[in-house]
Amino acid sequence: MRRQGGCGTAEGEPSGEEHSVKASGPTALNYVLPGMGLALALLLKVWPDLAPGAEGVVPGFAAILAIALLCGSAVSSVAHADVVARRLGQPYGVLLLTMSVTIIEVSVMASMMLHGENNPTLARESVFSVLMIVNTGIVGLCLLLGSLRHREQTIQQQGVSGYLSVMIALGVMLLVLPAETHEGETGTFSPRQLIFMSFVAVSLYGAFLYMQTVRYREHFENQPEGHSEAPPTPSAFALGLVMLLVSLAAVVALSKHVAAAFEDFLGNFALADPDAVTGALIALLILLPEGIAAVRAASRNHLQHSLNIALGSALATVALTIPAMAFISVMIGHSMVLGLDTEDRTMLLVTFVLSILSFGTGRTNALNGVVHLIVFCVYVMLLFMP
Template identity: 50%
Template sequence: VLTFAVTAIEVSIIVSMMLHGENNPTLARESVFSTVMIISTGVVGTCLTLGGWRHRKQAIVRQGTSAYLAVLIALTVMTLVLPTYTQTTDPGTFSAGQLGFVSVLSVLLYASFVFAQTVRHRDDFVQEQAHDVSMRTALHESLSVGVLLLVSGLIGIVMLAEQVAAGVEDTLVAYQVTQADSIVGAMIAGLVLMPEAISAVRASLNNELQRGLNVAMGSACATIGLTIPAVAAASLLTGRGLTLGLPAADAVLLALALFICSVSFSTERTTFLTGMVHIVVFFTYVFLIFVP
């Protein structure tokens, strides 16, 4: 529920920002790229570092993390890397047919992943020692109150984020900041991901690392699998331009982030050192936003 809520927030903010003022073809790309980088390096790194420091070594379910990575790699390459190399339109863009085709495939892949995670291969994403605790906790939660609070919070976050992002974008443009879209995209991603980041870190500190990774990596997959198709539909309906292909430097950072994720999750145990590798890449990403 939290993942779908966060994705809905991000879609609404990006679409409203796309329609705000002049055509802004790269905002969606920067927001999605920032989300993937913040999660795969910042959030995952914090979970591994703090959890590893408190518990020395933490267990993960390798089948589950491998599934997350496979879906995430496929989605990121199709939507953020492939547009740079297509020949039908300008570099970095898809034609209308290509955009629709990739959007359908993204939704199909994400839907297949959700089915596998929640129905067909549910045990691959749950730690055995945490299963009973999670079930007992879920039984004591009030669903109606939770949904009400969630909806109220979503409305407030959307209104706040839209106002803040629009104001920041106008200010950066007025001062002719060259990286305005990157900064605004990172700000949108950071504001929207805050609840999931907190939830993931708390799970890691409670020695439920797999649950934390489920929250974090699930959000990254949902961001691309659902946000890109929604933004693509808005672009096709309104006629606004949409540039998805990443510049070379960002593509290298993305490849590095996905590679260290695959290395970190290749075994069934993680330590704080594993997390520090992710943190270093995250700081590099943040630094290059302001000093490209």
């Protein structure tokens, strides 16, 4: 693809600051922590007396270590996914990152659903928290920090509109509509409605992926400014793929023990809505690596790439997590409440309207980021004072 350089720059050669630099790559800890996580999960499986919930100091230490290794394995999975993504190119790299995070989220949520008493609103609260944290917190930080450093930033408006249109449609149909239907109980779909809406969610996401990767791929491509990272070698790509699978296996294996530790810890507090706080903690845990990657990309003036990571994660969550949790809930016979409460419904609709306005011109500034972050602060307040 032809690039326009400055005066005297040959076609196809990098101009100005646009040149390839060596990528930093995963650190040594990114290779060690997933192995430690798998070892701890195996130890907890063969030695139940160490599992969370058991009496004594050692089980408590094991729970803290499991949480730390799960976080480390989650960060490692994204680091290794980034190596694989740079070899695959965009937008397939971003898709790999979002799918990895979605697998982690479903694993943690399924483990928490299977632990202790039935949590019928856990899936709803987790997905709602992801939408709020991404569209207000992470996006707000990206817009604010990017604009403070580069004044105004440009985006591919058609691509961002694609993310928002699918996200808004699925968010309203899966989180608002269940509170308005007549066939199911309040806030729930009937089994037939749940199956149909799960099919709609997966089909709509599949259509979006086709548009993103084939039909309108150029709408989601970044407009690079500054340094571009060199693709990894074939051996580095193979190692990154293997370590990505190991990291995901560690997260899945530790998720059951972390879920038990979270629920036991929150049970010590008199929370007005413990499921909402639990869902927010899950979302923060899962979104931390992608949030860091998105903010770093925005600070480098790669706002489109930043939004691809952030909005892609939120879209994959609402489109894939709810159908996956619906399948699990039907298989184990646990009910699942999807309809949001009044205050959450209001916050979600405000967030969607704000996102449309912020990206409607194709250019963003610091004020957009400030407004998103203010809405995020209100969301956090309502977690503890609903």
